[in-house]
Amino acid sequence: MKKAYLSIAFAFFTFLSFAQTEVEAIGKTIETYLNGSSYSDMEQIQEAFYEEAPLYLSKKDQELWVLTPKEYAELFKNRKSGEHNGRFGKILNIDISNNIAMAKAEIRIPARDMVFIDLFLLKKLSGEWKIISKVATLLPNEKS
Incomplete structure (x- = not known):
């Protein structure tokens, strides 16, 4: 009986360790995007995404604006790379199911009184987590 409990406990902690490692890997991908967009690093922005x-x-004045990762990264081309541009991002949550995941992040731009919520779909491709889709919304101004 004691052996069975030990086996179950070992399996449980092995699973938790694996899940934590995956959360960290997904977090790293999202942080790559957040840092790239906060420091106008076009290469780092694109690195987080699946190319297509x-x-x-x-x-x-446009209900839906669809861009590729390259087109999105180019929005930062006229800003000085490596210099903080006033965007502050943080991961709010991550949910994993095998080799797919969802993540939610908040991006604040205090100087423009803007807060965005980004939702990401990720997939583990060739052993690496990549963002395969992103949707963003601008939250209504809290002062209004």
């Missing part, structure tokens, strides 16, 4: 991933964004 669609990004569904909002734009003034």
